[in-house]
Amino acid sequence: MAPIVLRDYQQQLLADLRAALKVHRRVCAVMPTGAGKGQTIGAIVQGAAGKGRRVLVLAHRAELIDQLTGTVRAWGLEPDVIAPGHQLQGRQVAVGSVQTVVRRLALLAAPDLIIQDEAHHLVAGNVWGRVINAWPQAHLIGKSATPERLDGKGLGVEAGGYFEALVLGPSAAWLVEQGWLARPRVFSWPGARNSKLRRRMGDFDLEEAARAFGDRAAIGDAVSHYRRRLRPGTAICFCCTTCHAEQMAAAFRSAGIRAASVSGSTPAEERKRLIAGLGTGEVEVLSSCMIISEGTDIPSVGGAILMRPTASLSLYLQMVGRALRPAPGKSEAVILDHVGNAHRHGLPTDEREWNLAGRRRREGVSIPIKDCPVCFCSCTSAAQVCPDCGHLFLTDERDEQRRGLQHVEGELVEVTGAARHRPKPKQQQQRPRRTHPAAGCRTFEELLQREHERGYKPGWARHVWAARQRSA
Known part of the structure; x- marks a missing residue:
């Protein structure tokens, strides 16, 4: 097997991590979705094991356990798997399901290094925290694409969390510029950000959202937009509930598009087959509710269809990031945002200032971005020229049109940047006729x-x- 060669920015991240660990015991590293987080974990495991240290890699879902186990093997190590159906062999490296590890704490040897995947889940008092508290002398490395939580809790020690320092990898914008990620083209619906959906535990009520955005209730038709903007590329469709995902898959199939849905009840082998089908073209659209939004390793796809609104910046970036993996002949990824997430959170390539201190809940956050009236590309409000078609924006142009949640004849418009809040126009624009x-x-x-x-x-x-x- 050919040796794995890390990219320059991945090597730089490891160097920054080593420097931080000379000063701090617990460090969190940030890399955008699609930047190769798994390979950096494999390199860390190999380096620590080579020094005789016992390593525990933690994750919380079966797909992540399988992926991380495969990554460790690719780096020349055979790990124990701490999960249902596996027996402990006492190996130096282990990849464990956090739910199983917490039940077997008394049976496990103390690790010297814990690597926490999706580290934004780790806060005091939850199941991840119990594992960390069990071995207070172990070094801790957290890996996350989005070190921010919807509840506003900070991950740093000053905020009651665990991490003492934050190591930042490259930004998504830089990775796009260098060709390591596909350029996202985001088509969104400005009116959706004013929706009156209820909140439950900080995010939108998914049952209510499924009723609002199911059965073609969101502006524009998901099937027709896929045909015009994405096909023949493949896509992942993110939905509110399992029933909503099945409804969306059925709608695509009725239009002659090869579509399927996956859920937690889908058998593991069938789920793997359907996800792999995105890479072969056997499946053109795969819909799901939460199964393929975080951490799941999927083939390169042409884009993503967002039918689930979310108040969580982390979840939004995780969903969109699934589509940004580059591939031969693929220079861009099309994001069809039928629920206004881009207007709520900005573009995937916006610069974001991550920290460990936490922040207030993102209640009512809205990031205005203007839409080109010619090609419907969404771009920063500061843009003077549309980056897609070259349209020259006029100072008095008002591209946003506010509508309710009803289905109306309309068009998703492309978003090309985050922006400052705009002052309200002096005169109210006439509401477009439905x-x-x-x-x-x-x-x-x-x-x-x-x-x-x-x-x-x-x-x-x-x-x-x-x-x-x-x-x-």
Whole structure:
């Protein structure tokens, strides 16, 4: 097997980590999704094991355990797997499910180094914290793409957390510029950021969101936008609930698109097969609820379809980051944001100031970005020229149109940057007139085609046609 060669920025991150660990015992490292976090973990494990240290790598999901185990093996080490169905062999390196490790604390040898994947989950008092508290003398390295929590809790010791220092890797914008990530083209819906969805535990109520954004309730039609903006590329569709994911997959299939949905109840082998199908083209659209948003290693896809609104910056970046992995012939990733997440959190390539101190909950956060009226590309409000089509913005142009949650004829618009809040215009713009879902259909055949394209319930076209005949 050929030796693994780390990229320059990955080697720099390891050098910065080593320098920080000379001063601090517990350090958190930040790398954007898709930057190769797994390989840096493998290099750390190999280096520590080579010095005779006992290493424990922690994760919280079966897919992550499998991926990290494979990564450690690729670096020439055979680890113990601490998870249901595996027996301990007393090896120097172990990859463990945090839920299993916490139940077997009394049976495990104390590690010299703990590597915590998805370190933003680690706070005092939870299951991750119990593992760290069990071995207070161990060094701790946390890895995360987004060291920020929705509840605002800080990860640093000053905020009651565990980490003493933060080591920053390259930004997403730099990785895009260097070609290590695909350039994201984000098409979003400005009106969705004013939605009145309830909150539960800080994020939007997913059951209510599924009703609001299911059955084509979000502006624009997910199927038609996929056809026009993404196909023949493959895509991941992020949904609110398992039922919502199944509904979306069914809508794509009814339009002749090879689609499937995965959930926690999907058998592991079937889930692996469907995810692998994204790489071969066997699956064009794969919908899910939370299964493939965090940490899951997936093939390169053409883009992502966001049908789940979230108040969590971390979750948003994790979802979008699934689509940014580059591939031969792929220079950009298309993000179809039907729920306004980009207007809520900004672009994936926006510069963000990470820290360990925590912050207030992101209540009502809104990042205005303007939309090109020619090509519908979303860009920074400071942009004078559209980076996609070259349109020259006028100072009095008002591209944002605020609408409610109802389905209206419309178009997702591309977002190309974060921006400062804009002052409200002196005069209120007239609200655009909503159009009926059957608008433009003059014959019964056209109504049937609209029913098929948008996934309406069977009989919708017949009902509309009969109503027209009665009123004629």
